Amino acid sequence: xxxxxxxxxxxxxxxxxxxxxxxxxxxxxxxxxxxxxxxxxxxxxxxxxxxxxxxxxxxxxxxxxxxxxxxxxxxxxxxxxxxxxxxxxxxxxxxxxxxxxxxxxxxxxxxxxxxxxxxxxxxxxxxxxxxxxxxxxxxxxxxxxxxxxxxxxxxxxxxxxx
Amino acid sequence: xxxxxxxxxxxxxxxxxxxxxxxxxxxxxxxxxxxxxxxxxxxxxxxxxxxxxxxxxxxxxxxxxxxxxxxxxxxxxxxxxxxxxxxxxxxxxxxxxxxxxxxxxxxxxxxxxxxxxxxxxxxxxxxxxxxxxxxxxxxxxxxxxxxxxxxxxxxxxxxxxx
DNA sequence: TATTGTTATACTCTATAACTATA
DNA sequence: TATAGTTATAGAGTATAACAATA
Numbered sequence: 001x002x003x004x005x006x007x008x009x010x011x012x013x014x015x016x017x018x019x020x021x022x023x024x025x026x027x028x029x030x031x032x033x034x035x036x037x038x039x040x041x042x043x044x045x046x047x048x049x050x051x052x053x054x055x056x057x058x059x060x061x062x063x064x065x066x067x068x069x070x071x072x073x074x075x076x077x078x079x080x081x082x083x084x085x086x087x088x089x090x091x092x093x094x095x096x097x098x099x100x101x102x103x104x105x106x107x108x109x110x111x112x113x114x115x116x117x118x119x120x121x122x123x124x125x126x127x128x129x130x131x132x133x134x135x136x137x138x139x140x141x142x143x144x145x146x147x148x149x150x151x152x153x154x155x156x157x158x159x160x161x162x
Numbered sequence: 163x164x165x166x167x168x169x170x171x172x173x174x175x176x177x178x179x180x181x182x183x184x185x186x187x188x189x190x191x192x193x194x195x196x197x198x199x200x201x202x203x204x205x206x207x208x209x210x211x212x213x214x215x216x217x218x219x220x221x222x223x224x225x226x227x228x229x230x231x232x233x234x235x236x237x238x239x240x241x242x243x244x245x246x247x248x249x250x251x252x253x254x255x256x257x258x259x260x261x262x263x264x265x266x267x268x269x270x271x272x273x274x275x276x277x278x279x280x281x282x283x284x285x286x287x288x289x290x291x292x293x294x295x296x297x298x299x300x301x302x303x304x305x306x307x308x309x310x311x312x313x314x315x316x317x318x319x320x321x322x323x324x
Numbered sequence: 325t326a327t328t329g330t331t332a333t334a335c336t337c338t339a340t341a342a343c344t345a346t347a
Numbered sequence: 348t349a350t351a352g353t354t355a356t357a358g359a360g361t362a363t364a365a366c367a368a369t370a
Contacts, residue, residue: 014226014234018218018283023290023306024196025215029236030309031193034186050360053187056180064176067328072176074191079361081330103328103369121180128185134311143308144185147192149296212337229351241338243353265346265351 023150034131041127045120046090050075052124054083055109055117058093063106065098092116185312196293203289207282208252212237214286216245217271217279220255225268227260254278 019025035049042052050073057072058064064072070080084107087093092113095105109117132140181187197211204214212235219234220226226234232242246269249255254275257267271279294302 014219014230015222016219016234018222019215020306022286023294023302024193024200024211024286026306026309026313027189027193027196030312031186031189032236033313033315034189038186048359049186049190053181057176057178060177060180065328068176072178074194075360076362077329078331078363082360084329101328101370105329124184124186131312131315132185134315135308139308140185143305144182144188146297146301146305146308147188150192150293151188151195153195153293153296210336227351237337238339239352240340240354244338246352263347263351267352 037131038124038127041123042120045116045123047116047120048086050083051086052120054080054087055092055113055120058107058109059114059117062108063096063098065104065106067104069107087113199293200286200289203285204282207278207285209278209282210248212245213248214282216242216249217254217275217282220269220271221276221279224270225258225260227266227268229266231269249275 053073057069066080066084067077070077091110093107093109096108098104098106215235219231228242228246229239232239253272255269255271258270260266260268
């Protein structure tokens, strides 16, 4: 009949202890697990992780400029353009005139944008709870804290290469 | 004249509490922080994260096939080819004949490969210690455990990519 | 001169599909 | 028919560089 598949679908069956020693690999795998589950959720709303994140920041900072949005998301201005184009085309945000500086735009959510954000936020929150079902509230808080401490480590931010 | 610089170079200064609510974003930022620091380290050895990981798995599983390597690294066979090509071209591994199945190769490190691996492993370990300097041994172990629990959550594995 | 937004371009990573040579 | 490895290709995602309008 059938075969004894090398790997049913989940079990690694292969030794990777050598790789698991390193924090980066464990981090990448956990991140990709969350990302893989999140994408289809956002897709159902016509969003991508990048556009979802941009919405979140704009909600938090009404009338933010594209340059500032890029700083918040850690992406280049040229990349922000594509994301904002996307959100504007979907009628979720508007690029508004800024009095005093005709070079920049003040980004704001439309009514449709606010409605979609409410839905998106809830769905992503639900997905978070699903993916974190095995962790207690204290463990979730602790995990975020540990992640943030790595991100903001004195040696991490300097930014340049080595 | 002057202005009030939006952001010196590191301080966010922008509210992103809305984004920080979600585990995925915190995870992504911490992961990218580690990755950004790790790449230049590996680059100095002529490696990329992918080739480093492949070396780690081959060291752990002598005579592993390319298909199995792909399963261990969670990448497609076509992607494995490029990585193995890379490592072979650098004279770090060899594709060896397998008796009983002329379709597959048994991957093994060369002497040069073993020497480089020893160096690479040490350097990545050092980088890990640098990036994790702010975490106690217990916290590091706990972090890995929490990450692995997310990765192997019952709900995480099942799905296809989408 | 410097900055904002924009465009064009390129590079990395990874997936899909089709092909070959085996099994 | 199915599998291992390969190739070609395409799609995200993101970066760099150059440019126009404005400061």
